[in-house]
Amino acid sequence: MYRYDEFDRTFVNERVAEFRGQVERRMSGEISEEEFRPLRLMNGLYLQLHAYMLRVAIPYGTFSSVQMRKLAHIARTYDRGYGHFTTRQNIQFNWPKLDQVPDLLAELADVEMHAIQTSGNCIRNVTADPYAGAVVDEVDDSRIWAEIVRQWSTLHPEFTYLGRKFKIAVSASDYDRAVIRFHDIGLIIKKNDTGEIGFQVWVGGGLGRTPMIGKVFNEFVPQEDLLSYLEAVLRVYNMYGRRDNKYKARIKILVHETGLEELKSKIEAEWAEIKDSALKVPEYEVDRIRSYFAPPPFEKLDAVDRSFETKKFENPEFARWVSGNVVAHREPGYRIVNISLKPEGLPPGDITADQMEDLADLAETYSFDEIRATHEQNLVFAHVKQSELFELWQELGEIGLAMPNIGKVTDMIACPGLDYCALANARAIPLAQRISKRYADLDQQFDLGELKLKISGCINACGHHHVGHIGLLGVDRRGEEYYQVTLGGSGAEDAAIGNIIGPAFSSDDVVDALEDVISLYVELRVEEERFLDTYRRVGAAPFKSRLYPEKLDAAA
Amino acid sequence: MAQQVITANRLNDGLVVFLAEDGSWVDSILDAQMLSEGTELDNRLALANAAEQAQIVVGPYEIEVTETEEGDLRPVRYRERIRAYGPSTHADFARHDIPGHLSHPDDVSPVYFNGVG
Numbered sequence: 236m237y238r239y240d241e242f243d244r245t246f247v248n249e250r251v252a253e254f255r256g257q258v259e260r261r262m263s264g265e266i267s268e269e270e271f272r273p274l275r276l277m278n279g280l281y282l283q284l285h286a287y288m289l290r291v292a293i294p295y296g297t298f299s300s301v302q303m304r305k306l307a308h309i310a311r312t313y314d315r316g317y318g319h320f321t322t323r324q325n326i327q328f329n330w331p332k333l334d335q336v337p338d339l340l341a342e343l344a345d346v347e348m349h350a351i352q353t354s355g356n357c358i359r360n361v362t363a364d365p366y367a368g369a370v371v372d373e374v375d376d377s378r379i380w381a382e383i384v385r386q387w388s389t390l391h392p393e394f395t396y397l398g399r400k401f402k403i404a405v406s407a408s409d410y411d412r413a414v415i416r417f418h419d420i421g422l423i424i425k426k427n428d429t430g431e432i433g434f435q436v437w438v439g440g441g442l443g444r445t446p447m448i449g450k451v452f453n454e455f456v457p458q459e460d461l462l463s464y465l466e467a468v469l470r471v472y473n474m475y476g477r478r479d480n481k482y483k484a485r486i487k488i489l490v491h492e493t494g495l496e497e498l499k500s501k502i503e504a505e506w507a508e509i510k511d512s513a514l515k516v517p518e519y520e521v522d523r524i525r526s527y528f529a530p531p532p533f534e535k536l537d538a539v540d541r542s543f544e545t546k547k548f549e550n551p552e553f554a555r556w557v558s559g560n561v562v563a564h565r566e567p568g569y570r571i572v573n574i575s576l577k578p579e580g581l582p583p584g585d586i587t588a589d590q591m592e593d594l595a596d597l598a599e600t601y602s603f604d605e606i607r608a609t610h611e612q613n614l615v616f617a618h619v620k621q622s623e624l625f626e627l628w629q630e631l632g633e634i635g636l637a638m639p640n641i642g643k644v645t646d647m648i649a650c651p652g653l654d655y656c657a658l659a660n661a662r663a664i665p666l667a668q669r670i671s672k673r674y675a676d677l678d679q680q681f682d683l684g685e686l687k688l689k690i691s692g693c694i695n696a697c698g699h700h701h702v703g704h705i706g707l708l709g710v711d712r713r714g715e716e717y718y719q720v721t722l723g724g725s726g727a728e729d730a731a732i733g734n735i736i737g738p739a740f741s742s743d744d745v746v747d748a749l750e751d752v753i754s755l756y757v758e759l760r761v762e763e764e765r766f767l768d769t770y771r772r773v774g775a776a777p778f779k780s781r782l783y784p785e786k787l788d789a790a791a
Numbered sequence: 792m793a794q795q796v797i798t799a800n801r802l803n804d805g806l807v808v809f810l811a812e813d814g815s816w817v818d819s820i821l822d823a824q825m826l827s828e829g830t831e832l833d834n835r836l837a838l839a840n841a842a843e844q845a846q847i848v849v850g851p852y853e854i855e856v857t858e859t860e861e862g863d864l865r866p867v868r869y870r871e872r873i874r875a876y877g878p879s880t881h882a883d884f885a886r887h888d889i890p891g892h893l894s895h896p897d898d899v900s901p902v903y904f905n906g907v908g
Binding site: 261262263264268282283284285286287315330332333334582653654655662664665668714715716 | 870
């Protein structure tokens with residue numbers, strides 16, 4: 236894992252001291268809320284519906300047991316005993332007190348963590364593939380490059396006051412586990428014919444009220460030119476991106492309004508100017524960063540462990556968890572374990588301080604002291620011995636975290652919604668809880684197979700509803716909560732924006748409507764088709780007829 | 792005429808508060824001062840804005856309320872009901888001191904997330 240150097244340590248400590256001064260000045264009235272707001276946002280602190288909310292950065296979602304224990308301590312000392320993992324591999328605390336936040340940040344700094352650039356119009360915390368360094372299909376460890384991007388983008392003076400927020404994600408596989416195509420910049424690590432590493436660069440993706448799939452601006456940026464290329468994109472965006480309208484200020488709008496070719500030529504021209512500058516990434520620096528992400532000391536193990544096979548045979552529940560949550564590892568005898576934060580009926584992404592501490596212990600015992608957060612609001616132990624999966628599963632079960640529902644209908648993304656968020660129009664978490672209970676039967680979930688259900692409480696789309704195979708969007712209809720249904724979206728390599736299927740459903744009716752959609756899929760599916768495959772094959776019409784039969788009657 | 796109360800978030804902890812008759816800020820809507828639109832509301836909003844200048848609260852504004860049969864104040868909009876009653880999803884953080892604190896417009900029974908209750 237990456238460890239802070241002197242520069243990192245110094246700037247984080249200085250930032251804590253600076254924010255302490257800003258909070259003191261706010262409390263004493265020296266600065267107004269209007270003046271304070273951008274300062275607190277730069278430190279990840281929001282004022283939400285019920286209280287302040289602090290978003291803590293977990294760069295590329297990788298953290299240690301020591302850091303997890305500190306998060307547990309913070310949840311207990313400064314909050315109400317829990318935290319909430321987000322869709323950008325961060326964690327949020329929903330109840331910190333303003334005057335205690337500087338102490339909280341000082342404690343985070345003790346374990347090399349902070350909340351800088353988790354909010355505001357800057358380059359946000361960089362995300363990456365949660366299976367990095369473990370999965371079979373990757374070209375390189377995406378965390379190495381995410382860390383290089385983090386160092387370049389942290390406190391970058393030119394990009395501290397952008398027109399709008401800017402999100403970068405890094406992946407290294409044909410399988411997209413980082414929603415690459417819906418980021419302002421998405422990087423996919425590739426190898427060329429001569430074995431050199433470079434980046435396929437996607438620009439202008441995003442969700443929100445104007446969802447867009449990013450476009451490939453460069454098929455292969457050589458590794459030494461990565462930062463100059465990123466700088467060129469950011470500089471062109473900073474120069475030409477709109478500032479007259481908050482809703483048109485993201486780079487996706489600039490791409491859309493300017494057109495790929497024209498914008499690309501502007502970026503290429505800027506890039507030519509700065510390519511051979513200090514932004515060149517030196518090989519020795521890549522090697523230095525790479526050394527932080529060196530593989531843990533794996534044991535030489537057999538590919539198949541007989542006791543594991545026996546346990547699976549003897550224990551169908553364990554076998555189900557393995558088939559649902561465990562993924563192949565590139566090292567023989569090891570596996571990647573997904574830990575679902577979607578237990579039946581509980582708020583997606585929430586975790587108690589006790590669970591955090593227990594998971595910290597388990598990560599130490601079973602996964603080289605390392606934890607990953609995923610954009611789907613779950614956690615990952617990346618390096619678990621196949622022979623220890625049974626013990627891990629049992630221990631996870633004891634703390635309520637052995638739900639085998641990864642990728643299934645109840646593994647929902649849900650934004651905080653109107654239960655917490657000042658921007659929301661409707662609640663998202665209670666709807667997720669109702670759906671979780673409706674589909675509690677695991678046999679049914681496994682029969683339905685992969686089904687990505689995503690719920691947002693407003694059009695800002697923090698719950699990624701546009702890219703759900705089924706998306707639910709909360710809207711306010713004359714003071715009542717209603718939910719619009721979108722079908723056919725995907726945030727993965729088969730990226731698509733879902734289609735709105737028809738008028739919104741009331742809160743009372745929406746779970747039944749969802750069940751209608753899913754039942755129709757079961758009737759129509761062929762062989763092993765996923766929901767998304769069936770929808771793409773048959774189109775929206777049968778789903779419309781099922782959901783809105785009265786319209787069919789009217790047309791007849 | 793619709794009745795109003797004035798609400799805000801308290802500066803130091805961000806919690807939801809309401810303006811009471813004696814000019815203090817209270818954390819229960821049951822103790823809020825009910826106001827009629829017009830001069831009365833305007834005068835109290837001026838007082839609330841002064842409280843913002845004095846670093847007591849952030850972003851005061853008025854919300855519409857009704858009185859229940861038991862005489863309790865109840866926000867009209869569900870957004871404001873969630874603010875007044877606490878999150879509908881974690882029973883641990885709901886305002887159990889306020890009648891109707893879990894009467895949200897669906898059949899969800901909030902969960903005790905932290906294993907209490």
